[in-house]
Amino acid sequence: MQTAAGAPPFSLDAAQALARAALPHFGLPSDARIDFVKHRENHTYRVSVGDEVVALRVHRSGYRDDAEIASELRWIALLSADGVPVPRVRPTSAGEPYAVVDHGGHTRRVSVQEWLDAAQTGDVVDWFEGRERPGVELFSALGVLAARLHDAAERIGTPSWFRRAAWDAEGLAGDAPRWGVAEALEVLDDADRELFARARAQALRDIMAVPRSARTFGVIHADLTPENVLRRANGDHVAIDFDDFGEGYYLFDLATILWWASPLDDVAALRSALLDGYTSIRPLGRELAALDALVIARGSSYLGWAAARAGDEAADWIADQVVPWARRLCGAYMTGDVLPWHTTHSREDAR
Secondary structure (H helix, E strand, C coil), rough: CCCCEEEEEEEHHHHHHHHHHHHHCCCCCCCCCEEEEEEEECCCEEEEECCCCEEEEEECCCCCHHHHHHHHHHHHHHHHHHCCCCCCCCCCCCCCCCEEEEEEEEEEEEEEEEECEEEEEHHHHHHHHHCCCCCCHHHHHHHHHHHHHHHHHHHHHCCCCCCCCCCCCCHHHCCCCCCCHHHHHHCCCHHHHHHHHHHHHHHHHHHCCCCCCCCCCEEEEEECCCHHEECCCCCCEEECCCCCEEEEEEEHHHHHHHHCCCCCCCHHHHHHHHHHHHHHHCCCCHHHHHHHHHHHHHHHHHHHHCCCCCCHHHHHHHHHHHHHHHHHHHHHHHHHHCCCHHHHHHHHHHH
């Protein structure tokens, strides 16, 4: 089997061979130990050379162009220089943010960052299905971390070299959202499609009502899920995986955290802790009125993501488990009912 470009398929073995071929570009020995970590959009590896450990990422072909990859790595370096807890980027021996590596008939962009000996703060599936209780202390810490990211982003501004699609109102809830429309999911019936379309249109109006300024809109993480926040042994929290970052409403990072905890019975307390942590560093104003709309748009974005990936394990889980909850929330949002993060509730109603 060949790909459309005539190259052999990019199997896990091929990806690891290319990762090894990339090591000398970063001043690492070609015989270093490489351990596979995960593959979603990109292939990620743990590379060990004695006591030195780094994270190596083989970027998916065609997913991000060169300017977008460079923007991510240069942005992380700026955050690190500003004192924000993020991994340190390791440039190539030539001082470039990433290497272009040809091996085995494949060409990929490869980047390297600091490996963090830390634990994930949670798992979205475990949160969503109620097997894991994140707690108010964690949500307060997540609020603090988000505020630090946003304070730095406001200080830095958007550099001239920045190239990423925006998570603005149109990118979240317009006619062609970045991750696609929820209505495209095959498991939906006509009533579902009408509901999700109307909720998206209302979310667009509510988000556009937010005053857009340097205080409310800038470069955000855009995927601040518990898997992408690590906790060090000393209790410090670190943001990782900026693959989906871009310009957007700062409040969207809080909406992402809140969406995955929304089925929990204590989500109202978690929301309060999240906002308390955030406002201990960075005040919120009129933009807070759009939080509900941003949570709805965030949930809809996952349905759009799943619609484009039928057969993927995560996409199938979203279609099976997330759709009923999204249906409930969108219905409440459209009728003006109290949403769960404003009160306690039972998620049994979503089944």
